[in-house]
Amino acid sequence: MATIEPYQNTAGRTLYSVRYRSADRRQRRKRGFKTKRDAERYLISVESAKDRGEWVDPGKSRVNVGEWAEHWYDAQIQLKPTTRSGYRHALDKHVLPRWSTTKLQDVGHADVQKWVNELSTRLGPSATRQTHLVLAGILKFAVRDGRLVRNPCDDIRLPRITQKERGYLTHEQVASLAAASEPYADVIQLLAYTGLRWGEMAGLKVARVDLQRRRLDIAEAVTEPRGAVTWGTPKTHERRSVPFPEFLSTALEERVRGKRPDDLVFVGTDGGVLRNSNFRSRYFAKALKTAMAEDADFPKVTPHDLRHTAASLAVSAGANVKAVQRMLGHKSAAMTLDVYADLFDDDLDAVADALNKGAVSKM
Structure with missing residues (x-):
């Protein structure tokens, strides 16, 4: 049973303490109330929170965000x-310095x-959202562990991300671009056509190239977090078979000739993994500059943007949404449509034309 008891502090002043049984059936005591009414209000709030299933152990919520952030990070x-x-990076650079x-x-x-507002003055919309996501994840973890009743990161107003215009390359x-990227012309072509x-x-790897069927078995990928080469699964964790056009067969055959099944098809100048950062600075940047100098309409692109070109060229060749989804490794056709809705504008025109023909034939 809950009780409210007076006591005297070291200065001889009368204060009040509250004894109650928490939701976990343990005896608790809260001291320091200046008036009995304050103690009664606190007790009412505790009982009300218990009835709603929202009671939180005060001791568990007094953990610093910095300490709890490491528990959250280790759990990911x-x-x-x-x-x-x-x-x-977001933790060390932005979250922990503030919280x-x-x-x-x-x-x-x-x-x-207020913190998000301040971040948005220094970071772009995407980076601001990503940083907020990290703090939100830390506090959501605290809610699930019974340390907070609700997540203060919920319903935060975040900056809008404006979709930049994609640079789709023509054949x-x-x-x-490929010609200017030697000796990696085939890398440009592979990215742009697959x-x-x-x-x-x-x-x-060599074993995953089927020259007869013209298929690539995509089952693993390499990343470079903070410069460290790390092997893992593709982004969606799903294995897929990707076709490549016949004109790439010769270049791929040369790349795999004399290699063992577990060897890499494409390698850097040191014989190891072909790193994105090195490729961009040593080959791609110069090739792009040359291509843009020769063609005033040549868009400024990155190696990753060649993936968008592949989608564009596939759609223009008549590929449907499902085929593009499977080629790119998207989780769903809906995601493909969301990302590349602009590529299917002609389909909408075809729908309107078909509806018009149907209506006219009935008149």
């Missing part, structure tokens, strides 16, 4: 290395919103 075993590295010494119970919704532009992610291409 499901993340791919690149994502995990990104979370670590490390703040107790979980002292993180307020308004304080989080001629792909050829131009839609492989960089890590999937860099991690491609």
Whole structure:
């Protein structure tokens, strides 16, 4: 049974303490109330929280965000290395400098919103959202562990991400960029005509190239979180078979000739993994500059943007949404449509034309 008891502090002043049984059936005591009414209000709030199933052990919510963040980070075993590295960067660079010494119970919704507002003046919309996501994950973990009643990161107003215009290359532009990228012209062509992610291409092994069927078995990928080469599964964790056009057969045959099944198809100048950062600085940047100088309409692209070109060229060749989804390794056709809705505008025109013909034939 809950009780309210007066006591005297060292200065001889009468204060009040509350004894109650918590939701976990343990005896608790809260001291320091200046008036009996304050103690009664606290007791009412405790009983009300217990009735609603929202009671939180005050001791558990007094943990600092910095300490709890490490428990949360250690628990993220499901993340791919690149994502995990990104979370670590956001933690060390932005989250911990602001929240490390703040107790979980002292993180307020308004304080989080103020922090996000400040972040948005220094970071882009995407980076701001990613950083907020990390703090939200830490506090969600605290809610699930019974340390907080609710997540103060919920319903925070975040900056909008504006979709930049994609640079889709034409067949001629792909050829131009490839020619300027020697000795890695075939890397440019493979990315632009298969839609492989960089890590999937860099991690491609000889045994996974079927020259007869013109298929690539995409079952693993390599990433470089913080410069460390790490092997794992493709982004969606799903294995897939990707076709490649016949004109690439000769280049791939040369790449695999004399190699063992477990050897890499594409390698860097040191014979190891072909690293994205090295490729961009040593070959791609110069090739892009040359291509743009020769063609005023040549868009400024990155190696990853060649994946968008692959989608564009596939759609223009008549591929449907499901085929593009499977080629790119998206989780669903809906995701493909969300990402590349602009590529299917002609389909909408065809629908309107078909409806018009049907209507006219009935008139």
